[in-house]
Structure formats: structure tokens, C-alpha cells
Amino acid sequence: MTVNTDVQRLQFEVRAYYDAHRGFPQTPGNGWTTAPVTGLDFYPSPGMQFALQRSGDGQSVYAIIGPIAPPSRYCYRAMGGYDTGVGIQCVGY
Numbered sequence: 001m002t003v004n005t006d007v008q009r010l011q012f013e014v015r016a017y018y019d020a021h022r023g024f025p026q027t028p029g030n031g032w033t034t035a036p037v038t039g040l041d042f043y044p045s046p047g048m049q050f051a052l053q054r055s056g057d058g059q060s061v062y063a064i065i066g067p068i069a070p071p072s073r074y075c076y077r078a079m080g081g082y083d084t085g086v087g088i089q090c091v092g093y
Contacts, residue, residue: 024061
């Protein structure tokens with residue numbers, strides 16, 4: 001599965017965006033998308049989608065990657081204020 005690789009690539013792009021703009025990008029509607037996000041040079045692997053969800057206080061962003069179709073397994077990485085250094089975490093349901 002390409003989920004971990006996609007999360008690592010997305011994480012790199014989000015950090016580069018933050019360094020350039022001093023803020024986190026956001027996916028349209030704060031939800032899932034396969035389309036490019038302005039300012040990010042990231043496209044998910046075929047069959048995958050991604051989301052960048054901001055924390056309520058705007059201090060962190062969660063970079064989330066998951067398949068468009070089941071199985072419903074996704075991986076994410078918290079960046080910013082809530083980054084605990086745990087790294088990429090995956091959840092299946």
C-alpha cells in the first residue's frame with residue numbers, strides 16, 4: 001500500500017508550504033480531495049485521496065491519506081503544535 005509513502009510526501013510539501021507562507025494550507029472544504037491544492041506540489045498515488053485538516057485553534061494540521069474505495073484504512077501525521085513526534089499513524093475501520 002502506498003499510504004505511508006504518500007503521507008511522507010505530503011508531509012514534506014506541507015512543511016515546505018509552512019516555511020514559505022508561515023501558515024498551513026487547507027484542502028477545499030477541509031475534506032477529502034484528489035485535486036491539487038494551491039501552493040502544494042503534491043498529487044496522491046492513483047486510487048488515493050488526501051485531506052489537510054486544521055486543528056480547532058489553527059496551530060496544527062493533520063495530513064491524512066486514504067484510499068478512495070474500501071478498505072477504509074487511512075494514515076495521518078500531525079504537524080505543528082500537536083505533533084508529538086510519534087510519526088505516521090494508521091487506522092483501519
